[in-house]
Amino acid sequence: MANTTTNAPTTGYDAADIETLEGLDAVRKRPGMYIGGTGSAGLMHLVWELIDNSVDEAAAGEANKVFVTFHRDDSVEVTDNGRGIPIGKHPKRKVSALEVVLTELHAGGKFGGGAYASSGGLHGVGASVVNALSVKLKAEVDREGSTWALDFSERVPGHFTGSSFKRGHELKKIARTKKTGTRIRFWPDTDIFDPEAAIEWDEVVRRVKLACFLVPGLRITLEDRRTGSRRDPVEFLSRGGLKDLVNDMAGDKGTITDVIALSGIDTFEEKVPIDGKMTMVERECTVDVALRWVDGFDSQVITFVNTIPTNEGGTHLIGFERAMTKAANDVLLKDMRKLAKLEKSNKHKANKDDVQEGLVAVCKVTFPEPQFRGQTKQELGTPGVQKIVYDVVKQGMVDWYNGVGSKKTHVNGVRDKIAMAIINRVSTKQALDNKRKLTSLGSTGMPGKLADCRNHGPDSELLIVEGDSAAGPAKQGRNAEYMAVLPLRGKVVNAGKATLKQVLDNAEAQNLFTAIGGGSGKDFDLTQTRYGRIIILCDADVDGSHIRCLVLTLLYKYMRPLIEAGRVYAAQPPLFSTKVGGKAYRAFTDEHRDQITAELSTGNRKAESIKWQRFKGLGEMNVDELEHAALNPDTRILRRLTIEDAETERRRAETMFDVLMGSDVSIRRDYIIKNSDDFDAAALDV
Numbered sequence: 001m002a003n004t005t006t007n008a009p010t011t012g013y014d015a016a017d018i019e020t021l022e023g024l025d026a027v028r029k030r031p032g033m034y035i036g037g038t039g040s041a042g043l044m045h046l047v048w049e050l051i052d053n054s055v056d057e058a059a060a061g062e063a064n065k066v067f068v069t070f071h072r073d074d075s076v077e078v079t080d081n082g083r084g085i086p087i088g089k090h091p092k093r094k095v096s097a098l099e100v101v102l103t104e105l106h107a108g109g110k111f112g113g114g115a116y117a118s119s120g121g122l123h124g125v126g127a128s129v130v131n132a133l134s135v136k137l138k139a140e141v142d143r144e145g146s147t148w149a150l151d152f153s154e155r156v157p158g159h160f161t162g163s164s165f166k167r168g169h170e171l172k173k174i175a176r177t178k179k180t181g182t183r184i185r186f187w188p189d190t191d192i193f194d195p196e197a198a199i200e201w202d203e204v205v206r207r208v209k210l211a212c213f214l215v216p217g218l219r220i221t222l223e224d225r226r227t228g229s230r231r232d233p234v235e236f237l238s239r240g241g242l243k244d245l246v247n248d249m250a251g252d253k254g255t256i257t258d259v260i261a262l263s264g265i266d267t268f269e270e271k272v273p274i275d276g277k278m279t280m281v282e283r284e285c286t287v288d289v290a291l292r293w294v295d296g297f298d299s300q301v302i303t304f305v306n307t308i309p310t311n312e313g314g315t316h317l318i319g320f321e322r323a324m325t326k327a328a329n330d331v332l333l334k335d336m337r338k339l340a341k342l343e344k345s346n347k348h349k350a351n352k353d354d355v356q357e358g359l360v361a362v363c364k365v366t367f368p369e370p371q372f373r374g375q376t377k378q379e380l381g382t383p384g385v386q387k388i389v390y391d392v393v394k395q396g397m398v399d400w401y402n403g404v405g406s407k408k409t410h411v412n413g414v415r416d417k418i419a420m421a422i423i424n425r426v427s428t429k430q431a432l433d434n435k436r437k438l439t440s441l442g443s444t445g446m447p448g449k450l451a452d453c454r455n456h457g458p459d460s461e462l463l464i465v466e467g468d469s470a471a472g473p474a475k476q477g478r479n480a481e482y483m484a485v486l487p488l489r490g491k492v493v494n495a496g497k498a499t500l501k502q503v504l505d506n507a508e509a510q511n512l513f514t515a516i517g518g519g520s521g522k523d524f525d526l527t528q529t530r531y532g533r534i535i536i537l538c539d540a541d542v543d544g545s546h547i548r549c550l551v552l553t554l555l556y557k558y559m560r561p562l563i564e565a566g567r568v569y570a571a572q573p574p575l576f577s578t579k580v581g582g583k584a585y586r587a588f589t590d591e592h593r594d595q596i597t598a599e600l601s602t603g604n605r606k607a608e609s610i611k612w613q614r615f616k617g618l619g620e621m622n623v624d625e626l627e628h629a630a631l632n633p634d635t636r637i638l639r640r641l642t643i644e645d646a647e648t649e650r651r652r653a654e655t656m657f658d659v660l661m662g663s664d665v666s667i668r669r670d671y672i673i674k675n676s677d678d679f680d681a682a683a684l685d686v
Contacts, residue, residue: 024132049126050078057082077185084143136187147175212236213245242290254295257410262289264392268384287392291361299356304364314380319389327397354421447511451485458532477627492550495557520558556646571630572637
């Protein structure tokens with residue numbers, strides 16, 4: 001039969017298969033992209049979107065009251081006395097601006113800096129996302145002398161009359177009023193959110209309280225009418241702003257300083273799309289910081305962008321932290337006697353944690369169109385803000401340290417606190433290092449697990465053995481005059497991927513460095529090593545190959561002169577063993593075993609009568625077998641490892657690390673199944 005080929009696809013895939021999500025469908029399809037998830041945090045994010053819009057009105061000087069009500073039917077209502085969402089016809093959409101705001105993902109007054117000099121965020125999806133994830137939403141706007149209403153049922157605009165709903169785009173005028181403001185009430189879609197998702201009162205209180213500190217003079221009232229709630233309405237108002245917030249955060253802790261207020265304004269440039277072209281624009285950024293040091297060790301540093309708390313920090317936090325550390329090192333701690341001893345070893349510099357020990361601080365930046373990393377606005381991404389915050393905080397703290405607006409006793413108190421933090425950190429690390437060293441070293445100063453030899457020098461050997469089971473026979477079968485045995489009991493660090501700190505913290509690496517005695521890294525001294533040969537003795541299977549690979553990579557990265565001098569070897573233990581006619585035969589591969597079997601199958605001896613024993617590991621060998629295979633210089637086989645071998649093994653270690661430790665489970669599964677004959681079947685979980 002002739003072979004035929006075709007270019008036709010095996011499954012249908014054409015233009016009709018390309019799916020587009022219209023309007024708010026994208027939000028319902030992937031709610032996590034817009035609100036972070038469908039649990040309690042996601043549900044509460046809907047509340048934050050509406051509260052943030054009202055707080056933006058207050059921050060713009062257009063409102064001073066916000067009411068948040070949790071109703072008995074699990075709906076949430078947010079009311080403010082701001083300007084009210086515009087009600088006129090949108091010039092492009094031909095429906096009311098109110099409808100556009102509640103149905104278009106990227107619609108609002110926060111683009112371009114017209115209606116808002118600064119706002120909670122650039123994304124412009126807040127109110128529309130609330131509508132997208134609600135079964136019902138009612139909006140009322142007080143504006144132009146009247147109260148205007150528009151309702152939504154399953155995101156469709158119209159009006160409710162009792163329980164009936166009539167579709168329509170026109171706003172309904174329901175009353176005359178001289179007030180201005182916006183009221184939005186929504187009923188979350190329970191099919192979208194997890195059954196256990198709930199609006200947590202304490203978290204709302206915390207967030208609202210912060211908003212009042214951020215906008216002095218703003219009054220926010222919370223009322224909980226939900227079934228089972230017995231809470232009285234609560235009201236929040238702050239006149240002192242960030243100073244009040246710092247004092248509230250500090251609580252009743254003893255204070256070292258008064259509240260220090262820093263502020264400044266500067267500009268930065270960034271490219272934004274204008275009329276379809278990327279255009280460089282200038283932004284003005286205002287920085288406001290309040291901080292104080294208190295007794296204790298914990299630090300509290302919170303950041304805000306306009307009125308939005310950024311729990312994951314961002315560029316403004318980076319600028320703040322670097323400035324605080326730089327100012328302390330350059331001015332406050334300069335030439336301090338208490339740190340003179342540490343200066344000799346260059347350990348006298350404060351790090352971020354030293355400076356922030358006992359620090360209570362708030363950092364707020366205000367500027368138009370902030371760029372966040374993600375719709376949930378947890379982390380600021382605008383690059384230009386970092387330098388502005390750094391400059392304002394650095395100069396402000398330098399002035400304060402130099403006595404501008406500060407008391408000498410307070411400056412001295414901060415200096416002593418940071419200095420003690422440095423001293424305690426260094427001494428604690430030293431104590432920890434000493435403890436680690438003591439636990440890994442025996443009374444002779446060598447690792448406790450090392451079975452050392454009596455004589456050291458060019459003719460001595462260090463056998464690096466895989467595991468305790470092989471270490472026992474190795475210790476019994478060795479010549480203790482010149483052979484030392486160091487078992488590897490734990491996980492050997494992958495030096496090809498690990499940092500220097502991770503390598504030094506690895507117990508097996510520490511033991512190896514200590515036993516060999518030449519140091520590590522650029523300070524390694526070949527003349528100080530205690531052994532003439534380093535012999536890696538691992539099982540003749542895949543696992544043993546991996547361990548040998550990791551050990552050789554460690555030697556290559558941190559004791560390379562040993563390999564360059566030709567002093568590193570790999571023992572070649574057999575994989576199979578048999579006895580024929582009283583003589584022992586050993587094979588190192590499957591092919592080698594088959595070759596020996598063929599040679600022995602002569603005369604009346606058949607191949608199937610030759611029984612081979614497969615060694616799963618060195619631990620299965622008795623003392624005589626291990627001595628013959630790896631310890632006796634007359635019978636063992638050693639392979640000298642070169643730089644080329646080490647480079648190959650280093651690359652292999654990196655590859656195996658990605659296969660066995662990477663995130664792709666399918667690659668790891670396929671590898672294990674493919675090599676399952678070389679693994680312990682009882683240990684496989686595939």
